[in-house]
Amino acid sequence: xxxxxxxxxxxxxxxxxxxxxxxxxxxxxxxxxxxxxxxxxxxxxxxxxxxxxxxxxxxxxxxxxxxxxxxxxxxxxxxxxxxxxxxxxxxx
Amino acid sequence: xxxxxxxxxxxxxxxxxxxxxxxxxxxxxxxxxxxxxxxxxxxxxxxxxxxxxxxxxxxxxxxxxxxxxxxxxxxxxxxxxxxxxxxxxxxx
DNA sequence: CAGAATTACGTTTCCCGTAATGATA
DNA sequence: TATCATTACGGGAAACGTAATTCTG
Numbered sequence: 001x002x003x004x005x006x007x008x009x010x011x012x013x014x015x016x017x018x019x020x021x022x023x024x025x026x027x028x029x030x031x032x033x034x035x036x037x038x039x040x041x042x043x044x045x046x047x048x049x050x051x052x053x054x055x056x057x058x059x060x061x062x063x064x065x066x067x068x069x070x071x072x073x074x075x076x077x078x079x080x081x082x083x084x085x086x087x088x089x090x091x092x
Numbered sequence: 093x094x095x096x097x098x099x100x101x102x103x104x105x106x107x108x109x110x111x112x113x114x115x116x117x118x119x120x121x122x123x124x125x126x127x128x129x130x131x132x133x134x135x136x137x138x139x140x141x142x143x144x145x146x147x148x149x150x151x152x153x154x155x156x157x158x159x160x161x162x163x164x165x166x167x168x169x170x171x172x173x174x175x176x177x178x179x180x181x182x183x184x
Numbered sequence: 185c186a187g188a189a190t191t192a193c194g195t196t197t198c199c200c201g202t203a204a205t206g207a208t209a
Numbered sequence: 210t211a212t213c214a215t216t217a218c219g220g221g222a223a224a225c226g227t228a229a230t231t232c233t234g
Contacts, residue, residue, distance in 0.1 A: 001167065002094060018189065031225055033190060043171060045178040050189065052233060060177040067170030070164055075093065078159030079135060085152040086137040110214065123200055125215060142214065144208055 003044055003075060006068045008035035011046070013065050017054040093134055093180070095167060096158045100127035109146040125140050 009048035011021035012032065017079075022032045040047050058066065083089070104124065114124045128147075131136035132139050138152035149157065174180070 001171075019187095028226055030191080030227085033126045034224080037190080043174045044180045045174050050232095052188070054188070060174050061203070063173050063177045064170055067166060067173060071166045074159060074163045074166060078156055078163065079093075079118075079180065081155050081159060082135045082137050082139075082152050088136045109214095120201055121214070122202085122216080126199085129215080142207095144213070146213070 001039070003072070005035045005039050006071055008032050009039055010065065010068050010072065012036055012048070013057055013068075015054075018058060034035065076084055093131070095129060095164070097127045098163055099132050100124050101131055102157065102160050102164065104128055104140070104147055105149055105153065105160075107146075 008021070008025065008027075011024050012018055015021040018033050022029045024038050025032065036048065037088065043060075043064070044059070045060045046058055046066055048055040049058050100113070100119075101118065101119050104110055105111040107116065110121050110125050110128070114121050117124065128140065135152075135156070137152045138150055139156055140147040141150050
């Protein structure tokens with residue numbers, strides 16, 4: 001499991017489409033597809049249903065999505081907290 | 093930033109010692125030291141004070157530690173949630 | 185054919201561990 | 210000298226992208 005995989009998962013969940021999510025992440029389809037497969041393999045559960053038109057979240061995927069978003073938000077918060085403590089600015 | 097880096101950070105923070113943390117993580121000192129340096133570089137802030145006897149958390153590091161633990165706990169919760177939804181068990 | 189995801193394959197990049205180095209008392 | 214952390218360096222694994230494949234209608 002990696003943060004990159006989580007970002008990929010969220011993007012695919014929101015786009016419902018590997019190709020579209022890949023463009024959004026500035027990636028090609030194959031690695032993105034592999035991220036999802038690796039995640040499913042690691043979790044031991046299918047997260048998406050593969051339909052003719054794309055990817056649709058399964059119940060396990062919907063549950064996981066909530067956590068994934070929370071983790072990524074926490075990461076963001078962690079960065080901002082450190083910047084706040086040290087007074088570091090983006091541009092300075 | 094990676095979950096591995098966060099695990100490394102927490103271990104060093106708790107042990108106050110790169111060598112000891114490395115043993116705990118079944119790793120050697122150099123990669124672990126690099127994890128911390130990469131984290132500090134990415135955050136743009138020093139997280140530890142290097143003392144003669146080891147590593148001591150700075151204020152920014154203490155603030156970051158709270159987030160790091162939370163992120164790792166969330167990851168764990170995410171895994172358990174998926175297992176709960178799908179009924180997957182650890183041993184089978 | 186058309187459109188979607190996945191697998192195959194080659195290259196590059198990343199990361200670990202051993203060894204060497206720097207710093208402190 | 211002794212004990213830390215860090216840097217240098219070489220080899221193996223991981224991950225990307227292009228191209229080929231599979232699946233459905």
